[in-house]
Amino acid sequence: MNWLIKDGSILSNTGGLVKKDIRIQDQKIVEIGENLEPVSEEKIFQANGHLITPGFVDLHVHLREPGGERKETIETGTMAAARGGFTTIAAMPNTRPVPDTVEHVRDLQQRIKETAHVRVLPYASITIREAGKELTNFAELKQEGAFAFTDDGVGVQNAGMMFEAMKQAAAINGSIVAHCEENTLIYGGAVHDGEFAKKHNIPGIPSICEAVHISRDVLLAEAAGCHYHVCHISTKESVRAVRDAKKAGIRVSAEVTPHHLLLCEEDIPGLDTNFKMNPPLRSREDREALIEGLMDGTIDFIATDHAPHTEEEKAVGMKTAPFGIVGLETAFPLLYTNFVEKGLMSLKQLVDWLTIHPVETFQLPYGRLEVGQLADIAVINLKEEKEIDPQQFASKGKNTPFKGWKCKGWPVATFVDGKLIWQEGMVNA
Numbered sequence: 170m171n172w173l174i175k176d177g178s179i180l181s182n183t184g185g186l187v188k189k190d191i192r193i194q195d196q197k198i199v200e201i202g203e204n205l206e207p208v209s210e211e212k213i214f215q216a217n218g219h220l221i222t223p224g225f226v227d228l229h230v231h232l233r234e235p236g237g238e239r240k241e242t243i244e245t246g247t248m249a250a251a252r253g254g255f256t257t258i259a260a261m262p263n264t265r266p267v268p269d270t271v272e273h274v275r276d277l278q279q280r281i282k283e284t285a286h287v288r289v290l291p292y293a294s295i296t297i298r299e300a301g302k303e304l305t306n307f308a309e310l311k312q313e314g315a316f317a318f319t320d321d322g323v324g325v326q327n328a329g330m331m332f333e334a335m336k337q338a339a340a341i342n343g344s345i346v347a348h349c350e351e352n353t354l355i356y357g358g359a360v361h362d363g364e365f366a367k368k369h370n371i372p373g374i375p376s377i378c379e380a381v382h383i384s385r386d387v388l389l390a391e392a393a394g395c396h397y398h399v400c401h402i403s404t405k406e407s408v409r410a411v412r413d414a415k416k417a418g419i420r421v422s423a424e425v426t427p428h429h430l431l432l433c434e435e436d437i438p439g440l441d442t443n444f445k446m447n448p449p450l451r452s453r454e455d456r457e458a459l460i461e462g463l464m465d466g467t468i469d470f471i472a473t474d475h476a477p478h479t480e481e482e483k484a485v486g487m488k489t490a491p492f493g494i495v496g497l498e499t500a501f502p503l504l505y506t507n508f509v510e511k512g513l514m515s516l517k518q519l520v521d522w523l524t525i526h527p528v529e530t531f532q533l534p535y536g537r538l539e540v541g542q543l544a545d546i547a548v549i550n551l552k553e554e555k556e557i558d559p560q561q562f563a564s565k566g567k568n569t570p571f572k573g574w575k576c577k578g579w580p581v582a583t584f585v586d587g588k589l590i591w592q593e594g595m596v597n598a
């Protein structure tokens with residue numbers, strides 16, 4: 170079906186909002202203008218002045234399928250994405266099995282084809298079973314559609330292994346995406362090694378646990394000549410390491426999550442496992458350094474690290490509950506309300522960190538609201554305020570620390586490839 174989106178507000182190049190209509194034909198945006206008239210066989214979508222942005226791109230999502238379907242499936246996770254305004258997401262490989270062979274990636278692609286509501290780019294792992302012992306075959310996996318390579322969930326412990334991985338990535342113009350965590354510096358920690366850990370007598374993960382891997386890896390990436398990307402950056406030392414590496418001309422990029430931008434250890438209300446994630450919420454200064462790093466371009470974009478777990482899994486106490494919180498359905502409203510509305514960043518900056526910055530970092534053909542581009546579009550109501558209610562999530566995961574937060578900026582409709590795949594109030598497609 171072809172669509173004419175009427176009366177949308179789109180961001181101009183200078184960041185102002187302008188009233189426009191958008192014509193979609195055969196999956197693409199074919200016209201953006203004023204007072205466009207419908208042509209035959211075109212359906213009108215009345216945007217009522219709502220914000221129209223390119224569909225958001227989240228390059229760090231755990232869909233859990235195959236193997237973790239009690240936490241999430243490709244179907245539920247991609248509906249959560251659609252409801253959050255995300256039209257392209259990259260699926261992390263800490264599943265069972267791990268996408269570490271051509272057969273496993275092929276099976277994953279088939280599941281995506283059959284059940285995904287939004288575009289899903291599958292990661293393949295760096296090492297077999299993410300066990301850190303034996304590299305996967307990047308060229309073969311890329312051929313099968315692997316988007317990039319990561320062992321997210323665990324750090325690659327061995328420097329020689331990481332160097333070989335980076336050389337293999339360089340040879341196929343691929344990217345290494347790194348969960349940076351040095352196992353000998355975790356100390357069984359469940360939260361950041363700081364005030365909260367001390368007060369509650371819970372083992373802490375020190376900041377150096379992350380930064381030593383980043384410092385090691387930027388040197389390896391320089392020597393190997395590959396693109397190296399840092400997942401969920403969380404400390405001031407890490408920001409400094411990425412900043413210095415960029416200054417030195419090394420091809421490094423980094424992402425930060427909404428929760429690390431919005432919360433620090435002081436905000437953890439008590440022994441609530443919805444505040445337990447990896448990396449942990451760090452100190453107030455760390456959080457400030459992350460915001461500064463995003464503002465000055467050291468950190469390239471925002472990714473949610475959507476990590477659903479069941480309520481039973483989370484209900485076993487701070488020390489033993491699994492790490493991770495959901496993020497797809499709350500990312501934009503949270504960031505819009507707490508940063509844009511408060512004047513700490515512009516709407517254009519926020520949208521760019523969720524669209525053009527991730528796609529440029531990984532040279533992807535999405536994330537642009539322009540004639541000729543794929544019609545991946547989010548329609549967002551910037552005015553109505555609603556409270557975050559996990560029971561309303563499409564995601565199976567209800568594990569959010571933001572329950573009860575009042576936000577504006579809720580997506581109301583999402584188009585992928587020119588198709589309306591979700592609209593507020595619509596029964597799930």
Ligand SMILES: NC(=O)N[C@@H](CC(=O)O)C(=O)O
Binds near residue numbers: 448493
């Ligand atoms: N971030 C998390 O706390 N958890 C992630 C793993 C990861 O992203 O490292 C998960 O898979 O649950």
Ligand SMILES: [Zn+2]
Binds near residue numbers: 322323348400
């Ligand atoms: Zn991780």
Ligand SMILES: [Zn+2]
Binds near residue numbers: 229231261322474
């Ligand atoms: Zn992750």
